[in-house]
Amino acid sequence: MALTSMSLQELIREDFLTCKICYDLYTVPKILPCLHSYCQHCLEPQVRDGALQCPECRLQTDVTGGASSLKTNFFINSLLELFQMKHNRDLACTVCSDAQKILTATARCLDCKDFLCQSCTQGHCCSRLTLHHKVVKLGEFLAGEYDAEMRLQQELCCQDHKQEALRFFCDTCSAPICRDCRMLDHFQHKVVSMANAVQRERPSVEQLIESLAGTITCISDQEKAVAETIDKLKTSGENIKERITKYVDEIISYLLAQKETVLGELSAFLTQQMESCRLVKEELQSQREKAVSTREFSQRVLYVGKDYEILHLEGMIRNRIQELQTYTPQKLESQIPELAIAWDQPHKLSEAALFSLVFPREQPEINMGTILEPESEASLSPSEESExxxxxxxxxxxxxxxxxxESAPDTPxxxxxxxxxxxxxxxxxxxxxxxxxxxxxxxxxxxxxxxxxxxxxxxxxxxxxxxxxxxxxxxxxxxxxxxxxxxxxxxxxxxxxxxxxxxxxxxxxxxxxxxxxxxxxxxxxxxxxxxxxxxxxxxxxxxxxxxxxxxxxxxxxxxxxxxxxxxxxxxxxxxxxxxxxxxxxxxxxxxxxxxxxxxxxxxxxxxxxxxxxxxxxxxxxxxxxxxxxxxxxxxxxxxxxxxxxxxxxxxxxxxxxxxxxxxxxxxxxxxxxxxxxxxxxxx
Incomplete structure (x- = not known):
């Protein structure tokens, strides 16, 4: 999805807010390091020996504290709140409705966040205290015309001070804090506003996301190279079959046995080579899909997410992108067969085997090293150990x-x-x-x-x-x-x-x-x-x-x-x-x-x-x-x-x-x- 076409309306939809395990709306959504999210209760049965494997990309994650120890996806949570509010068609007035009398709401106050019946709407607009509040029609509100304004008014409250919104960021502790936290526990720490913190981190996150474009392009180029190799294998194989068949047809009585032998050898080689190419291609396609998925999710968070949501997910996005860029694929060693005919002269037909497959020593090799990072330095350990x-x-x-x-001179x-x-x-x-x-x-x-x-x-x-x-x-x-x-x-x-x-x-x-x-x-x-x-x-x-x-x-x-x-x-x-x-x-x-x-x-x-x-x-x-x-x-x-x-x-x-x-x-x-x-x- 292009950044210019990204909208809040496109994110507040059921398919984006549905868990891929239970196919219901998220309940306590937890986000994995691969940026895939699932309900906490859906992930708990997936935990095995303190580890969890992502159902989509199979990334292994250590969760010694169980699924509850994973980060909560506040980005999804806030969108769920808007989605559920818009899809509740039986809304009652939150001002005058009670157990004995329920009046249907006809309007919504964006400032008070109350649903109002017709009478309460008139009173709300006439009261001196609420005269300047923005009251909108319920139909327009449910149609999504005011989603952006509602999104701006959403705030995440501090867990320690329930009534205070998280509006500051402590650089010393790398954590979002509220006004009370700033004056108490974080008084002597380096604190900036949430907006300034996001403005500072946004360029580096944008640069990381942009770097994925090159990775995806390189993977696509490698897919094309693998496809070209498959075409060459097919073309060369067909040419060899044609030459062998033509040659055998001319001297069928003598060549039939050798024909079947060499074709079998060729078929086995082509099958093995194409299977290798297929596996590499599938691996590259999978890696490209992961990179595309990561880019789309990161773009959504960056351009629609709230400040604290961006800061909350920035580290995971950075780690996921770096992990994708350090991926090392299986090396493809391709060989294009050529045909060697031992006897091109009929009078030598009885001297030796007629057909054999030869493979040139120097073959164009697909360079996988240009797009991916190497393995970690820990993998350099030797296989042999001794006491x-x-x-x-x-x-x-x-x-x-x-x-x-001679001894070395004093100067180079x-x-x-x-x-x-x-x-x-x-x-x-x-x-x-x-x-x-x-x-x-x-x-x-x-x-x-x-x-x-x-x-x-x-x-x-x-x-x-x-x-x-x-x-x-x-x-x-x-x-x-x-x-x-x-x-x-x-x-x-x-x-x-x-x-x-x-x-x-x-x-x-x-x-x-x-x-x-x-x-x-x-x-x-x-x-x-x-x-x-x-x-x-x-x-x-x-x-x-x-x-x-x-x-x-x-x-x-x-x-x-x-x-x-x-x-x-x-x-x-x-x-x-x-x-x-x-x-x-x-x-x-x-x-x-x-x-x-x-x-x-x-x-x-x-x-x-x-x-x-x-x-x-x-x-x-x-x-x-x-x-x-x-x-x-x-x-x-x-x-x-x-x-x-x-x-x-x-x-x-x-x-x-x-x-x-x-x-x-x-x-x-x-x-x-x-x-x-x-x-x-x-x-």
């Missing part, structure tokens, strides 16, 4: 890799030698566990930064919203609080004496003691952004599926953007920048490392099929521009040009899997494992 001490460091390794044995050389087969084994300097004695929950380290001149390291503890500072020998020094943010912090970087932190789609700038300086909104719509710094000049932000890098000065100004030429369909994740101002980025979707200049020129791409890489994750560089990559259970060291590499640390224990790493200015590698232990190595 071991979780706090022990990774073992150093030597891999075969030709190189000179633009023509460096590759990593040596006999390169020096890393020596562990110290190991310590991230302190959790003062933390409310177990630390979860997602970002790391090295202080200059051996001043120690900073570890971003995402689950405790703080930065932990340790000395160079692993002694805990202090905790630096993070500023208030609606999202979670995921990355940090040190740019001179300014600390940069990323949280959702914002970049914060702080002093080293945690004092807030400023923040800015990042490009794109990623849930997290990896960052790094180049000396004290700028902070580089990896922009995910945009496959680009934006550069920001410590003052918060955008000073440049790195856009690699003709690079699409990936997702930039971790990022590093070396002394030559070259950027090294791990691509989460394509599972490769990209090395590029500031101009956007790609110097090299390290692919899984051509190097030691399998699933590259965190990256960093040392002072002589060698590249270090976390790859599942190992750390790989590449030469600056990426041509050669070797595994320098590895372990087969999943508990000790490396997570993030950084290199300080003295050439020491700081490595954080998933079990919360930090190891410092010297090369």
């Amino acid at each position: 071991g001490d979780p706090d022990s460091p990774l073992d150093s390794e030597e891999d075969s890799c030709p190189s000179s044995e 050389d633009k023509n460096p030698s590759c990593c040596s087969r006999r390169s020096k084994r890393p020596e562990r300097v110290c190991t310590f566990e991230v302190d959790q004695c003062c933390s409310p929950v177990k630390p979860n380290i997602t970002g790391i930064a090295a202080l200059p001149h051996g001043g120690g390291i900073l570890l971003l503890d995402q689950d405790n919203d703080e930065i932990k500072q340790y000395s160079a020998d692993g002694h805990f020094q202090q905790s630096i609080p993070l500023p208030d943010s609606d999202g979670v912090f995921c990355g940090i970087s040190l740019c001179g004496d300014i600390l940069a932190c990323s949280s959702d789609s914002f970049l914060f700038f702080l002093t080293l003691d945690g004092k807030f300086l400023h923040k800015l909104l990042l490009r794109g719509s990623e849930s997290s952004y990896a960052i790094t710094s180049y000396e004290d000049s700028y902070v580089a932000v990896s922009e995910g599926t945009l496959c680009s890098i934006s550069l920001y000065s410590p003052l918060g100004h955008c000073v440049g953007r790195v856009q690699p030429t003709d690079y699409h369909g990936g997702k930039f994740l971790f990022i590093a920048v070396n002394a030559w101002e070259e950027f090294i980025v791990s691509d989460f979707i394509k599972k490769q490392i990209v090395i590029m200049e500031k101009s956007g020129l790609i110097l090299n791409v390290l692919k899984t099929s051509q190097s030691l890489l399998t699933k590259p994750f965190s990256v960093c560089v040392d002072t002589i521009c060698n590249i270090f990559v976390v790859d599942q259970l190992k750390v790989i060291k590449f030469s600056p040009d990426g041509e050669t590499g070797e595994v320098v640390l590895s372990n087969q224990n999943r508990l000790k899997r490396p997570r993030v790493l950084a290199m300080d200015d003295s050439g020491r590698l700081v490595l954080v494992q998933e079990n919360g232990y930090v190891h410092i190595y010297c090369f």
Whole structure:
């Protein structure tokens, strides 16, 4: 439905206000994360072991508190009130009717919200107290001519103060409040009017909804590509059948047996391929329908919903859209068969099998990665586990890799030698566990930064919203609080004496003691952004599926953007920048490392099929521009040009899997494992 044609009259109808389970009007409508709504009593039998599956899209939702713990859909509730009021044709006067005398209503006062008989209507219009009230004919009211005015007068009352409407929004608590709440429990909180809060949030919700249009278009394009593949399969199959049949008709006595064999093989292959295409197509159609349904519901809420309804559903809409955009479909590997005839000359008919199906090695492949987000980072865990001490460091390794044995120069050389087969084994300097004695929950380290001149390291503890500072020998020094943010912090970087932190789609700038300086909104719509710094000049932000890098000065100004030429369909994740101002980025979707200049020129791409890489994750560089990559259970060291590499640390224990790493200015590698232990190595 186009936004310009969206009307309240189209929403106050029985089909939109009917539960898809009981097919009656909603009773206590509850909304699921997929934005589908059902009656609470209809959902309760669907709860199994603290989980609930949506009857329409099959999305699994945790409901440990039962169906009653789900959010109530106040948007539907308010429309139900209008619907039920308009469809009650036996309305009595609410002023003078009683048990002994019931008078039929002929009018409605929009201000008092009373139904009035003819006598009460005349008195209502003549009374000094109600002289200026708007009294309308009952027929016009029931016909929907005043739905918009009634909708504007609807207000949701506070659960604590029943007579007070929710007209304010507390930014501190992220909750709608009434006038009494503002003066009592929220007196010292940051409070804005409901209208201002909606005006502030509306652009981001609109941007999210608009982004769905591109997702739907891309899915439709993929459907067309699958349809074209099916047509090619059919055409090629028919051509092969025609050629085989013609050939067999000429020499039927000899070829009949082989004819049936090869046609059977072809039929089986086409059936298998078309079934694969059909499954992928159905999956894409289902995903498109979910995206269209989400867009329509979100548009209805955004353009017809009340302020508190929009705020009430904004988080769920955002989560649902991001979930749809991170969907990964089944990869379609199509092969178009061709016919090879062993004997084109009649005198060779008795030498070998006549027919066989061949498949070209290089086939045009449907690129599914351009429209969908990858799986979560947790899925990178390896399938093999072994017993071991979780706090022990990774073992150093030597891999075969030709190189000179000369020591590295003090300054970066633009023509460096590759990593040596006999390169020096890393020596562990110290190991310590991230302190959790003062933390409310177990630390979860997602970002790391090295202080200059051996001043120690900073570890971003995402689950405790703080930065932990340790000395160079692993002694805990202090905790630096993070500023208030609606999202979670995921990355940090040190740019001179300014600390940069990323949280959702914002970049914060702080002093080293945690004092807030400023923040800015990042490009794109990623849930997290990896960052790094180049000396004290700028902070580089990896922009995910945009496959680009934006550069920001410590003052918060955008000073440049790195856009690699003709690079699409990936997702930039971790990022590093070396002394030559070259950027090294791990691509989460394509599972490769990209090395590029500031101009956007790609110097090299390290692919899984051509190097030691399998699933590259965190990256960093040392002072002589060698590249270090976390790859599942190992750390790989590449030469600056990426041509050669070797595994320098590895372990087969999943508990000790490396997570993030950084290199300080003295050439020491700081490595954080998933079990919360930090190891410092010297090369």
